[in-house]
Amino acid sequence: MRERGRAWVYTLLLMPLLFVGGFVVSEAYAVLTYSSPSLLRDSLRNLTRRETLEPTDAFRSALAEVEAHFYGKPPAIDKLTYTSIDGMLGALEDPYTRFMDPDAFRRMQEDTTGSFTGIGALLEDAPGGARIVRPLPNSPAQKAGLQPGDIIIAVDGKSLERVALDEAVRMIRGPRFTEVKLTIRRGDQEPFTVTIKRDLVESPTVDVYLEDDANKIYRIWLQNFSEKAPALLDRALRQIKQEGGRAIILDLRANPGGLLDSAIEVTSRFIPGDKVVVSVVGRQGLLDRKSTLRGRYANLDVPMVVLINGGSASASEIVAGALRDHKIAPLIGEDSFGKGLVQTVIPTSQNTAVAITTAKYLTPNGTDLNAKIVDGKRVGGLKPDIEVKNPEDWRMTEEDKARDKQLQKALEVLREKLNASQEGNGILRAQGEAEVNR
Amino acid sequence: MRAKWLRGGISLLALALVFASGWLTRNLLANRSVQSGAVVVQRDFAPALADARTPASNLDVSEPSMVTLYDRVFRLVRDEYVEPVPTDKMTHGSLEAMLAALDDPRSQFLRPEQREQFARALNGEIQGIGAVLTVVKRKTTLRVGDETAPLEQNLLQVVAVAPNSPAEKAGLKSGDFIDAIAGQWVISEDPFAEIAQLQRMHSPREQIRQASERARKRLESSISLSEAIRRLSQTPTDAKDAKPLKLTVKRAGQTLEVEVACATTRVRPLEYRLLEGRWGYLRPNLLNAAASREFANALRTLKQGGAKGLVIDLRGVAVGQQEPALQMLSLIATKRQVAQVEYRAGNRYKVRPLNLPKPPQPANLPVAVLTDRGTYNVAELTALAIRQTANARIFGMPTFGDASQTNLYQLKDGSGFTLTVGRYMGLDGAKFHQKGIQPDVRVAAEPRMRGQLGGDPALERAISWLQSQEKRS
Numbered sequence: 001m002r003e004r005g006r007a008w009v010y011t012l013l014l015m016p017l018l019f020v021g022g023f024v025v026s027e028a029y030a031v032l033t034y035s036s037p038s039l040l041r042d043s044l045r046n047l048t049r050r051e052t053l054e055p056t057d058a059f060r061s062a063l064a065e066v067e068a069h070f071y072g073k074p075p076a077i078d079k080l081t082y083t084s085i086d087g088m089l090g091a092l093e094d095p096y097t098r099f100m101d102p103d104a105f106r107r108m109q110e111d112t113t114g115s116f117t118g119i120g121a122l123l124e125d126a127p128g129g130a131r132i133v134r135p136l137p138n139s140p141a142q143k144a145g146l147q148p149g150d151i152i153i154a155v156d157g158k159s160l161e162r163v164a165l166d167e168a169v170r171m172i173r174g175p176r177f178t179e180v181k182l183t184i185r186r187g188d189q190e191p192f193t194v195t196i197k198r199d200l201v202e203s204p205t206v207d208v209y210l211e212d213d214a215n216k217i218y219r220i221w222l223q224n225f226s227e228k229a230p231a232l233l234d235r236a237l238r239q240i241k242q243e244g245g246r247a248i249i250l251d252l253r254a255n256p257g258g259l260l261d262s263a264i265e266v267t268s269r270f271i272p273g274d275k276v277v278v279s280v281v282g283r284q285g286l287l288d289r290k291s292t293l294r295g296r297y298a299n300l301d302v303p304m305v306v307l308i309n310g311g312s313a314s315a316s317e318i319v320a321g322a323l324r325d326h327k328i329a330p331l332i333g334e335d336s337f338g339k340g341l342v343q344t345v346i347p348t349s350q351n352t353a354v355a356i357t358t359a360k361y362l363t364p365n366g367t368d369l370n371a372k373i374v375d376g377k378r379v380g381g382l383k384p385d386i387e388v389k390n391p392e393d394w395r396m397t398e399e400d401k402a403r404d405k406q407l408q409k410a411l412e413v414l415r416e417k418l419n420a421s422q423e424g425n426g427i428l429r430a431q432g433e434a435e436v437n438r
Numbered sequence: 439m440r441a442k443w444l445r446g447g448i449s450l451l452a453l454a455l456v457f458a459s460g461w462l463t464r465n466l467l468a469n470r471s472v473q474s475g476a477v478v479v480q481r482d483f484a485p486a487l488a489d490a491r492t493p494a495s496n497l498d499v500s501e502p503s504m505v506t507l508y509d510r511v512f513r514l515v516r517d518e519y520v521e522p523v524p525t526d527k528m529t530h531g532s533l534e535a536m537l538a539a540l541d542d543p544r545s546q547f548l549r550p551e552q553r554e555q556f557a558r559a560l561n562g563e564i565q566g567i568g569a570v571l572t573v574v575k576r577k578t579t580l581r582v583g584d585e586t587a588p589l590e591q592n593l594l595q596v597v598a599v600a601p602n603s604p605a606e607k608a609g610l611k612s613g614d615f616i617d618a619i620a621g622q623w624v625i626s627e628d629p630f631a632e633i634a635q636l637q638r639m640h641s642p643r644e645q646i647r648q649a650s651e652r653a654r655k656r657l658e659s660s661i662s663l664s665e666a667i668r669r670l671s672q673t674p675t676d677a678k679d680a681k682p683l684k685l686t687v688k689r690a691g692q693t694l695e696v697e698v699a700c701a702t703t704r705v706r707p708l709e710y711r712l713l714e715g716r717w718g719y720l721r722p723n724l725l726n727a728a729a730s731r732e733f734a735n736a737l738r739t740l741k742q743g744g745a746k747g748l749v750i751d752l753r754g755v756a757v758g759q760q761e762p763a764l765q766m767l768s769l770i771a772t773k774r775q776v777a778q779v780e781y782r783a784g785n786r787y788k789v790r791p792l793n794l795p796k797p798p799q800p801a802n803l804p805v806a807v808l809t810d811r812g813t814y815n816v817a818e819l820t821a822l823a824i825r826q827t828a829n830a831r832i833f834g835m836p837t838f839g840d841a842s843q844t845n846l847y848q849l850k851d852g853s854g855f856t857l858t859v860g861r862y863m864g865l866d867g868a869k870f871h872q873k874g875i876q877p878d879v880r881v882a883a884e885p886r887m888r889g890q891l892g893g894d895p896a897l898e899r900a901i902s903w904l905q906s907q908e909k910r911s
Contacts, residue, residue: 026461068494081504
């Protein structure tokens, strides 16, 4: 009898415990499986008052409403998605964090490998079509016998009469090994047609000019930092050595940048190993410090200057900043563009990719390379040591060289240095540099 | 022995029941919290919207891979970007872009503050200059040299001005185009269209350079359409910002400079009176729930007062929603079906009837409806439905011509969006989008004193028709 009574007592004691247990287990189940609303989660959410939207949920439901109910014919769903992603990334107000649809992603891949498939000719706008400025060496265009001055008036039978230049370029480019039929007008001759097989074309990266024959001053125009840039630079430096070059102008104007690895390689040609080129600072602080590579130094002990302008961006600014901070070369020209951000390109599905700014670059001396928007104006980038502005309508062509004041200043500075060092005195050379840095 | 097992079984069962009741109690509480939670969200962020809905979460997207792609990009950026990301702004930016891509001025994303403005306007509290604005598309041609190219314009137009608003005081009129605000050009077309055309024509480089210089100058002092709308539809809280805005307005080929203040205008839902002891004059200033309630009361009072006919003045009525309009119609229309809606079903268009929510209880009086160019959207639908379902005539000027049926969606952070989901049309299939509804009797003269006999020509024509109806019966 006493035993039975005790059993009931236990049962009664267990009851509230089990009630609470049922409550707790149900809540835990709700939290873990999202099967029903959770009191815990909701009260936490209510504490924060303003609910945040899960971007993907909002996107999915809005997209579904548009597809199902929008009166007009909605744009293709992939285009609509790309547009939405563009809008999402636009909120970051960082032009470099961007989404690349399949077209843009393909173009980007072409650009950084320094090659694309086409016919390999520089074109310019001309009445009735596109004029060939010059075919690139070893390009399909050169092999097909195209000459400077030829005017392409039709592509695959389609007239270029009413087609803008960039559209004409798109028509000429295409998959590798496919054929394109060009109708050419050459002088007064009857127009004729050539069929050219498209192939990989190396986009020009490095050009060398002997700017001052008497003083043997060479200008290396580095047009981008593609994969091939270091090798092409090596070729240029060998040429300059062989020809007895005495001074170098590294021209980084209008160079939009490219691969970081190429920038490190290029810097390593001018600075011996293990010197800091750039620091990479991310959300959590210093992420990485890139230094010059050993065994890549070109061993050219000649005076050097670097030309920059508003078109020098990213990798150009890294190289220019490192050469300046390590006192290898003063910078001449205009403020650089100010793109000191590290993008990581991450391929996503359907041949798309997203470029994300994951970190920013600092020069060896700690200058933040990225320009800020202050009162609607871009402020920042590298400041040149000697500021020289070129006329606004100046163009970076052979024909317009006479008006290139930046180049003239560079030559002037180098001639002074050469004259100073001719007297065989290292002190004089240092003075020249101090003057430059003033 | 057996009894012991039985007792054990009973107590186990009891314990299981207790466990289950604990489980159920929690679920019950949780579900109730969700229901009340929804109300809280609405009260916190904006006045309640009669007709706002939550986007369906059960609708499928035809390409789930696209949702996956979006989600992946969002997560990558959230985790990898150099700074912490503004999640709300990103969501807003993406929905804004998506809805803008639909290229429909009536489908647009509303940021929380815009949604609040929208809700306030529906409640009769119009901020800013006190005008209802819209963007109209116009296809025109661009002349370059002796050639032309098609040019698409998006013009900012005044639909209607609210009674006693700063816009009314400044003399803004329905149909005016706003070309510039404080000297800044409201971007209505692509300023580079000319350059693209010059490039297609292989024009000399110098000519292209000059054209791009012009375009650049034009853009330098400019303001986007959405920014323009924002400036015109907000009342600054700061007193020193309260100086009037200078607007450059285009009206019938003329350019005018207008100064208009920004101040909140409160619109009375409905005004009514008995004219000459016999004609009930009803003027809803907007078509919202309050107006529809007051409309019912006013109608009762007017009938008791001996009204023999009604004048419903819909001139300048540009704010409203479908449901309250249908409520009002149920007191006038003699049929349950009052109009039709064309909608898209996949790749095809279909038509469905637009019915009153409950069987009509018509007043059975002749109705004269007054319209003008400011009679817009739901008000146009109302005018047409009255004409087609009651003994009614329309007097005045053609209506604006926007037959979009739009849904208003709310998202839980206080933002929302509108979406055009159909086109209203008459019972007979008559379409009025971009055409407007033609009045039965056209009266072009503008009223000197609106709603007053002796100062309102359209009203006077309406009354004489009502008199003729009275004689006939």
